Amino acid sequence: MSQPSHERSIHPWSALLSIGALFALLLAQTSVMAADVSALFQQARTTANQLSRDAATMESFTRSNLSWQSHAAQVRLIKEHVNQAGEILSQMQAARGEAQPWHQDAIDGITPVLKQLASNTDAIINHLNETPRHLKDPNYVQYLKSNQQLASELSAAVGNVVDYDNTKTRMEALQGQLGR
Numbered sequence: 813m814s815q816p817s818h819e820r821s822i823h824p825w826s827a828l829l830s831i832g833a834l835f836a837l838l839l840a841q842t843s844v845m846a847a848d849v850s851a852l853f854q855q856a857r858t859t860a861n862q863l864s865r866d867a868a869t870m871e872s873f874t875r876s877n878l879s880w881q882s883h884a885a886q887v888r889l890i891k892e893h894v895n896q897a898g899e900i901l902s903q904m905q906a907a908r909g910e911a912q913p914w915h916q917d918a919i920d921g922i923t924p925v926l927k928q929l930a931s932n933t934d935a936i937i938n939h940l941n942e943t944p945r946h947l948k949d950p951n952y953v954q955y956l957k958s959n960q961q962l963a964s965e966l967s968a969a970v971g972n973v974v975d976y977d978n979t980k981t982r983m984e985a986l987q988g989q990l991g992r
Contacts, residue, residue, distance in 0.1 A: 849904060856897060932959045
């Protein structure tokens with residue numbers, strides 16, 4: 813028994829509609845994932861800015877006669893912010909596969925900077941634990957200067973990604989207004 817021709821034509825259209833709906837769902841999901849990565853970069857910006865200020869403050873200690881306890885208190889703040897940045901970076905790396913290409917590049921770029929910051933911070937902590945009264949030791953002073961430079965680099969890199977995201981979003985909104 814053959815089906816009427818109008819019934820047969822429904823099936824191909826329903827398949828196309830299903831594919832279209834699936835495609836729209838995938839695009840929406842990708843957009844949400846990109847928004848999630850953008851939100852992680854927003855969080856990273858705040859943390860990186862705090863880290864940069866803290867590292868600059870600690871580096872300025874090299875030009876003063878503050879106690880080792882002041883150094884220890886400051887490096888604790890830096891360690892907290894390095895750990896926070898590491899947690900955010902872990903979330904970014906988990907979402908990396910679904911992230912936009914510029915997010916992937918940024919994640920790849922900030923990873924070694926944050927690792928070096930963590931390593932330097934550990935060296936600073938070790939120095940304070942082992943020789944707390946040697947605050948003018950050239951190696952110690954170099955770690956502080958390096959941390960300040962790396963924190964500034966991290967802050968700028970993350971800030972650039974956030975600025976790019978904001979500009980891209982604004983451009984897309986303007987494009988949408990022109991297309992109406």
